[in-house]
Every structure is written in structure tokens, then in C-alpha cells.
Amino acid sequence: MKRYLCFMIMIFVLILAGCSHEHQWADATCVEPKTCIECGETEGEALGHQWVEATCTEAKHCSRCGETEGVPLEHDWEEATCTEAKHCRICGYADGDPLGHDWADATHEAPKTCKRCGETEGTVLLYDVPAGFTKEYEFGEFSKFNSNASENGLGGTMIWLNGSYENVSTLDISADLGRKMNAFISVLTDQEGNQWLVQIDLDYYTSIEKYSNLCGHSLCILCEYQGFSGVYEMPAVIVEKIYDMNTGNIIEPEWYASM
Ligand SMILES: [Zn+2]
Ligand SMILES: [Zn+2]
Ligand SMILES: [Zn+2]
Ligand SMILES: [Zn+2]
Structure with missing residues (x-):
């Protein structure tokens, strides 16, 4: 009986413990x-995975x-171009370098052009001014002509200018001449950025198109200095001949052709 009691107490102590x-x-x-590492009792739930979606380089x-x-995932490649390296459309990862442009030199017809993508740089190859073209003329040094011609006596001086103009407009001078006449005028900006009032033609019947086609071209203009225009506040010239360095053409006004 004593042994039994002892046994019961031991069991009881064990249970208590x-x-x-x-x-x-x-x-x-x-x-x-959450789990007890001794008895295995748990509390709550497993957390569940925190998934990050797959990328080109890592699995989900x-x-x-x-x-x-x-x-x-696999990279989704976009092939290299002149300016962009081969790269993945999804993650942007670049493999290698851009191809770089494959330039064809400028010609008289086309500027320097990439054979692959068509990108252009600069302008068409300009023609040189023909030798002797300016021989009878003096260079139109702006500072010399940018004053009143009647004072400095330069009116009628034959000069040449290099530059370009952006548009041509007509000036009706019928009232002055007593017959139907237009003057074509334009503002030429020379290589130093100076502006000259350029009177191109006096013929009402000549198409303005001929001179509009020269807009933006590099021009060498042979002309006659008319004096300083107080109205436009720039030296005024009348065109004798235009050499178009973009096309190599020489354009001559048809002076009073229909008179
Ligand atoms: Zn436990
Ligand atoms: Zn996990
Ligand atoms: Zn990718
Ligand atoms: Zn290119």
C-alpha cells in the first residue's frame, strides 16, 4: 500500500510538472x-509565404x-539599334552596346545620313562658289555699309554677300512707277548674323517661286548697294546674280523683262 501511494504521488508530480x-x-x-520545441504544442497559424512574382532573373x-x-522568366529581347543596346523589354537589362550610326557621307543631294536608321546630320554638301564669281565685286563688309549711303557715297557699289534668307515677299511699287510692278524683297542674314534688305526682282510677272525655292539655302549674292534703308533700318541691295551653294545653280533676275 505504501508503495502504491508512492507510485501515485510520483505520477501526480509528473502530471503536475x-x-x-x-x-x-x-x-x-x-x-x-508558433510551436513549442519541447512539447510540440502550437499556437496560431503558419504565416504563409510572402510571394514575390518571378522576374527575368529570379523565379517566383x-x-x-x-x-x-x-x-x-526569359528576357524578352529587343534587338540593338543605332542608339540603343540590345535590351530586355521587361526588365530593361542591356546586353552589349548600341550599334552606332552607319554614316554615309553628305552629297550634294543629301546630308550625312545613317544607312541603317536614316538619321541625318548637318546639311547637304555645298558647292564651292565658282572661281571668279565675285571678281568684279567687293565683299559687303557690314560695318562699312550700315550707314546712310548719301553721306558715305557708297550707293551703287557692287558688292557680294554670303548668307541665307527664310522667305520672300512682294512689295507693290506700281504707284511709284506708274505701271503694274512688284519688287520681291527678302531679308538676308549674312555669316556674321547681320541683316541686309535684299530686293530681288522688279518684274511683276516673274514667279516668286524661283526665289522662294532658295529659302534656307546657302547663297552667294552679287548685288548693288542702294543705300541704308531708314524704313527697314538695314542696308539695302538689289540683286544682280545669286549663286546657290546647295544646288550649284546661278539665278539671274529678269530685269524689266516684260517692260
Ligand atoms: Zn511546451
Ligand atoms: Zn516563405
Ligand atoms: Zn529581362
Ligand atoms: Zn543610325
């Missing part, structure tokens, strides 16, 4: 709830435990 042990909790993980994976699912 079993019930009152301090759980040694291991934190919950993606797949296991859990940001907490690193578990993966499937394989990385």
Missing part, C-alpha cells in the same frame, strides 16, 4: 505555426524563407 512546464516557443514560419520566391516556385 508536465502541465506547468514553460513552453519554449519557436516563432511561426511560413509553413509552421518567398521574400521570407526563400522558397521558390517555378523558374525565372
